[in-house]
Amino acid sequence: MAENKNAWDIWVADVPFENSDGHKIRPVIILEDSDDSVQVVQMMMLTTHTPRLGEYALRYWRESGLHRPTTARISKIIDLPQDSFSYKIGTLNSDDIEEIYRLLTTLNTHGENTQ
Numbered sequence: 001m002a003e004n005k006n007a008w009d010i011w012v013a014d015v016p017f018e019n020s021d022g023h024k025i026r027p028v029i030i031l032e033d034s035d036d037s038v039q040v041v042q043m044m045m046l047t048t049h050t051p052r053l054g055e056y057a058l059r060y061w062r063e064s065g066l067h068r069p070t071t072a073r074i075s076k077i078i079d080l081p082q083d084s085f086s087y088k089i090g091t092l093n094s095d096d097i098e099e100i101y102r103l104l105t106t107l108n109t110h111g112e113n114t115q
Contacts, residue, residue: 065090
């Protein structure tokens, strides 16, 4: 039986590239679990630059189970099939959840494309 995926959990998933064939194993934040796919926020491992528009640098990345400073790509919400997920890393800190939720609301209010 597959482990439940709850909102704000961080999982390792096989994520397809946007503009080419191929894929990469990377951490993702679960937003919603459904019968056939899971809606996620794709995350990027970044250590040298500040977040750009539509991105958020996790403040509590270590406490969430990540091994290096990580930026969530809030403006890139994608759907992945259930079989794309390998294992759970952890769960976001409530302060990071609050900030990501605020940014998601702001992006949606201003008409940014999150699909």
